[in-house]
Amino acid sequence: MPNRGSVKGHIITTNESLQRIEVSFLSLILKTLKKIFFQEREAKQAKGRGEDVETEDNQTKKRECEDVSRDEEDVESHYSLDDEAIFTEAGISSEAESFFEDASQYDDNLSFQDMNLSRPLLKAITALGFKQPTPIQKACIPVGLLGKDICACAATGTGKTAAFILPVLERLIYKPRQAPITRVLVLVPTRELGIQVHSVTKQLAQFSSVTTCLAVGGLDVKTQEAALRSGPDVLIATPGRLIDHLHNCPSFHLSSVEVLILDEADRMLDEYFEEQMKEIIRLCSNHRQTMLFSATMTEEVKDLASVSLKNPVRIFVNSNTDVAPFLRQEFIRIRPNREGDREAIVSALLTRTFPDHVMLFTQTKKQAHRMHILLGLMGLRVGELHGNLSQAQRLEALRRFKDEQIDILVATDVAARGLDIEGVKTVINFTMPNTTKHYVHRVGRTARAGRAGRSVSLVGEEERKMLKDIVKTAKTAVKARILPQDVILKFREKIENLEKDVYAVLCLEREEREMQQSEAQINRAKKKLETGKQETLGEGLERSWFQTREERKKEKLAKALQEFDLALRGKKKRKKFMQDRQKKVQMTPEERSQFEILKSQMYAERLAKRNRRAKRARVLPEEEPAAVPAGPKQKKKSSVFDEELTNTSRKALKQYRAGPSFEDRKRLGMAQHRKGGNFKSKSRYKRK
Numbered sequence: 001m002p003n004r005g006s007v008k009g010h011i012i013t014t015n016e017s018l019q020r021i022e023v024s025f026l027s028l029i030l031k032t033l034k035k036i037f038f039q040e041r042e043a044k045q046a047k048g049r050g051e052d053v054e055t056e057d058n059q060t061k062k063r064e065c066e067d068v069s070r071d072e073e074d075v076e077s078h079y080s081l082d083d084e085a086i087f088t089e090a091g092i093s094s095e096a097e098s099f100f101e102d103a104s105q106y107d108d109n110l111s112f113q114d115m116n117l118s119r120p121l122l123k124a125i126t127a128l129g130f131k132q133p134t135p136i137q138k139a140c141i142p143v144g145l146l147g148k149d150i151c152a153c154a155a156t157g158t159g160k161t162a163a164f165i166l167p168v169l170e171r172l173i174y175k176p177r178q179a180p181i182t183r184v185l186v187l188v189p190t191r192e193l194g195i196q197v198h199s200v201t202k203q204l205a206q207f208s209s210v211t212t213c214l215a216v217g218g219l220d221v222k223t224q225e226a227a228l229r230s231g232p233d234v235l236i237a238t239p240g241r242l243i244d245h246l247h248n249c250p251s252f253h254l255s256s257v258e259v260l261i262l263d264e265a266d267r268m269l270d271e272y273f274e275e276q277m278k279e280i281i282r283l284c285s286n287h288r289q290t291m292l293f294s295a296t297m298t299e300e301v302k303d304l305a306s307v308s309l310k311n312p313v314r315i316f317v318n319s320n321t322d323v324a325p326f327l328r329q330e331f332i333r334i335r336p337n338r339e340g341d342r343e344a345i346v347s348a349l350l351t352r353t354f355p356d357h358v359m360l361f362t363q364t365k366k367q368a369h370r371m372h373i374l375l376g377l378m379g380l381r382v383g384e385l386h387g388n389l390s391q392a393q394r395l396e397a398l399r400r401f402k403d404e405q406i407d408i409l410v411a412t413d414v415a416a417r418g419l420d421i422e423g424v425k426t427v428i429n430f431t432m433p434n435t436t437k438h439y440v441h442r443v444g445r446t447a448r449a450g451r452a453g454r455s456v457s458l459v460g461e462e463e464r465k466m467l468k469d470i471v472k473t474a475k476t477a478v479k480a481r482i483l484p485q486d487v488i489l490k491f492r493e494k495i496e497n498l499e500k501d502v503y504a505v506l507c508l509e510r511e512e513r514e515m516q517q518s519e520a521q522i523n524r525a526k527k528k529l530e531t532g533k534q535e536t537l538g539e540g541l542e543r544s545w546f547q548t549r550e551e552r553k554k555e556k557l558a559k560a561l562q563e564f565d566l567a568l569r570g571k572k573k574r575k576k577f578m579q580d581r582q583k584k585v586q587m588t589p590e591e592r593s594q595f596e597i598l599k600s601q602m603y604a605e606r607l608a609k610r611n612r613r614a615k616r617a618r619v620l621p622e623e624e625p626a627a628v629p630a631g632p633k634q635k636k637k638s639s640v641f642d643e644e645l646t647n648t649s650r651k652a653l654k655q656y657r658a659g660p661s662f663e664d665r666k667r668l669g670m671a672q673h674r675k676g677g678n679f680k681s682k683s684r685y686k687r688k
């Protein structure tokens with residue numbers, strides 16, 4: 001019979017478990033209600049857009065009705081993951097919670113004329129051929145005009161640039177400057193994107209007196225410095241070059257910046273830009289309006305939003321993984337033993353099915369260069385865009401592609417974000433990128449501004465997980481493309497025959513590079529001789545940076561360690577860390593070895609900490625004695641026989657024969673003398 005205390009204990013335990021059940025039940029109900037709400041909202045929106053609501057039934061009907069593309073020989077079917085489940089429902093997010101206000105809903109009938117924009121802007125909008133604002137523009141421009149901080153997310157190619165630039169230009173026109181100072185700063189992650197945003201800004205400001213300036217890496221520093229000194233209204237910059245100017249151009253500062261815009265914000269927090277971003281934000285005026293834009297949002301962006309934005313308004317027109325609405329996504333499965341077919345498949349696609357306006361994305365610069373040579377040797381008009389090229393070469397490739405002088409642009413992820421190239425019909429992924437986020441940006445180079453486009457991605461066995469995620473979030477049908485085997489074989493043969501030529505081209509390029517290097521060395525030496533001491537003095541003046549070389553190294557290392565620490569914490573984070581481990585490759589050998597040492601130290605520390613931690617206390621019924629004392633669990637004693645019978649050392653054997661030692665006898669309270677007393681002479685045995 002349990003005593004009073006134990007009954008009380010029971011009641012408490014029962015109450016607790018009831019509470020727990022209630023809480024989990026409530027959260028289940030909440031989740032279900034949330035799900036129903038989102039489903040209903042989606043259905044309503046779809047109805048409003050005149051689309052069919054995707055039910056199982058009409059999906060099957062659609063499947064039956066849809067023809068296999070007639071103009072292509074390749075077989076194509078709806079994508080199915082064999083026995084894998086496909087979910088079509090968009091993920092439910094709880095992102096809104098951390099924001100001050102949500103303005104993702106917009107007035108669908110809003111026109112540019114209704115937005116109270118000045119005449120010069122309306123004139124420019126008409127000149128650019130914009131008839132109606134896009135959804136992100138309808139949602140953002142009114143909020144931006146109110147001077148509020150914004151954190152916005154919308155699918156690729158939906159007009160985010162105009163969404164943040166138009167309210168800013170309106171402000172500059174409405175409140176003209178009193179002195180030549182920089183009032184708006186737009187930060188972008190890549191040089192090409194900077195050039196593009198600058199061009200859009202100039203076009204939208206063409207009928208006003210607003211001045212603009214571009215400060216990105218790879219372009220002449222001195223010219224930029226001169227332009228900055230004149231105090232342009234709007235400055236578009238990459239973080240690195242901006243900090244360079246801030247530290248080396250004495251008259252240039254950011255204290256007058258009224259509006260700060262971070263475009264492709266998540267990318268800027270990705271790649272060790274974080275410290276630079278913080279430094280720039282620190283240098284800007286405190287009384288500024290800040291707008292944060294991206295097609296994909298990450299936890300880091302939300303963190304940045306929480307520290308750099310004041311009462312931000314959240315405008316998420318599309319979900320994080322939405323691709324452009326008119327994008328047709330296709331996938332080609334690469335079987336485990338057919339990995340070597342990728343080049344043949346891509347060559348076949350480009351020669352037979354998608355001859356022009358194609359962007360081909362590769363994972364590495366080397367892959368991009370090899371494909372450039374191969375496709376060139378096959379007689380296709382092709383160019384390349386990646387980090388191994390000079391800025392001039394990169395811009396030239398982009399220009400030639402835009403001007404249709406080349407049909408195919410082979411690129412790495414350097415061209416995956418923000419670039420708005422008119423008329424890209426197809427994006428081909430040689431391999432799937434590292435993350436779904438990167439995939440969204442890559443395929444976002446087509447199907448822009450309401451146009452249709454297509455993406456074809458080659459998916460190996462290792463990449464099927466990402467494919468599953470893409471299928472899950474896809475709002476339109478995803479297709480599987482199958483290339484006839486004989487076509488693949490034909491192209492494999494073609495490539496094999498071209499191998500010798502590829503090798504020859506690579507050799508020629510190497511020779512040319514070596515020649516250029518030695519020429520450059522000679523020229524430098526000549527110049528030094530000519531200009532003498534002056535030149536040497538000039539060279540000695542290194543441009544300064546806000547961090548020392550050592551600090552930058554430490555920052556990189558700290559970031560890597562932080563990632564490792566995170567990786568140890570949970571399965572998901574560990575997985576992400578393993579995926580991102582390529583970042584480590586960017587470290588110097590010295591940094592890497594230091595990283596490995598610190599990593600093992602940290603691991604040991606965590607292990608020790610875990611061992612020191614008190615074991616979790618467990619609830620016991622009160623009548624049961626709390627038998628186990630707190631503290632480390634004692635090791636179960638092994639049997640005496642186990643020890644004695646297996647210990648064959650000389651000492652043990654001797655002890656076993658002689659019995660317990662003097663000390664043992666004393667400790668165990670046994671007679672201190674052995675039976676038989678002291679050793680006596682054998683006289684007792686003596687014959688009496």
Ligand SMILES: Nc1ncnc2c1ncn2[C@@H]1O[C@H](COP(=O)(O)OP(=O)(O)OP(=O)(O)O)[C@@H](O)[C@H]1O
Nearest residue numbers: 130132133134156157158159160161295418420449
């Ligand atoms: N209201 C509009 N009407 C028609 N075209 C528009 C409108 N707004 C923008 N565009 C065009 O849409 C294209 C894409 O715009 P933009 O580059 O700003 O997209 P984005 O959302 O920033 O894309 P990304 O996420 O890839 O950077 C551009 O060519 C632009 O000229």
